[in-house]
Amino acid sequence: MFKKIFFCVSIGAFNLSFSQNIDKEKLDNYFKVLDNEHKVMGSFAIADHGKVIYSNAIGFSDVENQKKADISTIYRIGSISKTFTAVLIMKAVESKKLTLDTNLSQFFPQIKNAEKIKIEYLLNHRSGIHNFTDDGLYSTYYQLPISEEKLIDIIQKAGSDFEPDAKFSYSNSNYSLLGFILEKIYKKPYAQIIEEYIGKPLQLKYTKVGGKIDPSKNMANSYTYADSKYVKSSETDMSVPIGAGNLVSTPSELIIFMNGLTSGKLISKESLEKMLTFKEHYGFGLAEVPFAGKKGFGHNGGIDHFSSVLYYFPDGERTFAMITNQSNFENNNISIAALSAAYGRDFEIPSFTVIHLSESELQQFTGTYATAKMPMKISVFVKDKVLMAQATGQGAFPLEATSKTSFKFDTAGIVINFNPTKKELVLLQGGNNILFTKE
Numbered sequence: 001m002f003k004k005i006f007f008c009v010s011i012g013a014f015n016l017s018f019s020q021n022i023d024k025e026k027l028d029n030y031f032k033v034l035d036n037e038h039k040v041m042g043s044f045a046i047a048d049h050g051k052v053i054y055s056n057a058i059g060f061s062d063v064e065n066q067k068k069a070d071i072s073t074i075y076r077i078g079s080i081s082k083t084f085t086a087v088l089i090m091k092a093v094e095s096k097k098l099t100l101d102t103n104l105s106q107f108f109p110q111i112k113n114a115e116k117i118k119i120e121y122l123l124n125h126r127s128g129i130h131n132f133t134d135d136g137l138y139s140t141y142y143q144l145p146i147s148e149e150k151l152i153d154i155i156q157k158a159g160s161d162f163e164p165d166a167k168f169s170y171s172n173s174n175y176s177l178l179g180f181i182l183e184k185i186y187k188k189p190y191a192q193i194i195e196e197y198i199g200k201p202l203q204l205k206y207t208k209v210g211g212k213i214d215p216s217k218n219m220a221n222s223y224t225y226a227d228s229k230y231v232k233s234s235e236t237d238m239s240v241p242i243g244a245g246n247l248v249s250t251p252s253e254l255i256i257f258m259n260g261l262t263s264g265k266l267i268s269k270e271s272l273e274k275m276l277t278f279k280e281h282y283g284f285g286l287a288e289v290p291f292a293g294k295k296g297f298g299h300n301g302g303i304d305h306f307s308s309v310l311y312y313f314p315d316g317e318r319t320f321a322m323i324t325n326q327s328n329f330e331n332n333n334i335s336i337a338a339l340s341a342a343y344g345r346d347f348e349i350p351s352f353t354v355i356h357l358s359e360s361e362l363q364q365f366t367g368t369y370a371t372a373k374m375p376m377k378i379s380v381f382v383k384d385k386v387l388m389a390q391a392t393g394q395g396a397f398p399l400e401a402t403s404k405t406s407f408k409f410d411t412a413g414i415v416i417n418f419n420p421t422k423k424e425l426v427l428l429q430g431g432n433n434i435l436f437t438k439e
């Protein structure tokens with residue numbers, strides 16, 4: 001099944017002093033634990049002033065042939081592709097091929113509100129155009145080649161969710177449209193534009209528009225892991241997420257790209273400043289990233305069962321990139337550990353020790369829990385002798401016991417501590433600590 005392209009930039013913040021020495025041995029041990037527990041497969045890199053000072057690869061790129069990943073393994077990067085597309089648009093603006101005020105109607109007048117949608121609104125997800133990957137229909141064609149005409153027809157029929165520039169709402173449709181606009185103004189395929197204006201100037205070997213995955217060329221498949229086995233995921237046809245999520249790369253080359261962007265090798269300082277003009281935490285293909293009192297920027301990505309991260313912090317000139325092709329662990333926690341290491345801060349190596357509780361012991365935690373802090377409720381129940389939790393409007397997930405009253409769900413970085421006597425639970429996730437009371 002497909003995994004839609006997404007982004008998320010919550011990294012937890014804590015104000016602490018930093019040293020500048022990276023504990024490579026401990027970071028190696030951190031990833032070794034994740035590898036041994038089948039929590040994550042993928043590649044990782046940390047840079048200081050654009051120079052890679054740490055890299056690692058764990059797990060398999062090709063499970064079926066038992067091929068291990070290495071630092072040159074090529075992965076799909078999902079929505080980090082949007083940053084590349086935004087850079088190309090800014091380059092086109094510099095060349096006066098269009099402006100940020102150019103209306104979408106100049107290219108696709110059939111899109112609703114096209115005469116009121118500026119290029120700028122596509123870049124910062126304020127166009128109101130409905131996200132085509134949110135619809136159930138998407139699952140019927142995402143593995144098949146698609147033409148520009150067909151994808152534009154899908155986007156046009158999906159319509160608009162709100163008036164242009166009324167608010168931020170993440171939509172892959174925006175960047176697919178930008179990908180097609182680039183092809184029109186340059187009169188070249190998107191893949192050729194990427195190569196000519198980003199690949200060649202930065203001498204990137206692996207970063208390009210992806211195609212059918214070929215493990216013999218060190219391209220990774222993506223997987224899920226359950227019941228002690230890996231299952232290969234389905235493949236999105238890369239014609240579908242043009243401009244929004246169709247690139248492949250490696251963590252080290254993503255760092256080269258970010259260094260090229262921030263050092264003026266791709267676009268001017270003025271253009272980068274426009275990309276970094278954030279509205280509701282999002283600029284042009286870049287999002288705000290807070291960490292330890294520092295302000296960085298970057299993007300996340302996800303496609304099929306690949307996940308990716310590219311974060312840059314001007315304060316200290318640190319960059320972190322990772323791409324995973326299987327994960328049963330919260331990538332946010334990996335980012336925190338890696339960035340802590342990058343800034344010489346201590347970090348914890350996770351423990352995956354769990355204990356078994358009887359069904360009668362689990363029953364004491366069941367019920368519906370609510371909090372005054374948010375409308376969301378958490379339903380806790382036992383299914384097939386496993387304690388389950390389900391938040392309002394979301395899918396149920398299993399909880400593993402780490403003590404008689406503490407449980408975790410590693411995939412989302414969730415910890416739940418119960419107090420049956422007080423009929424309460426405390427939810428910990430992403431640095432948040434929220435008390436819920438049983439109704």
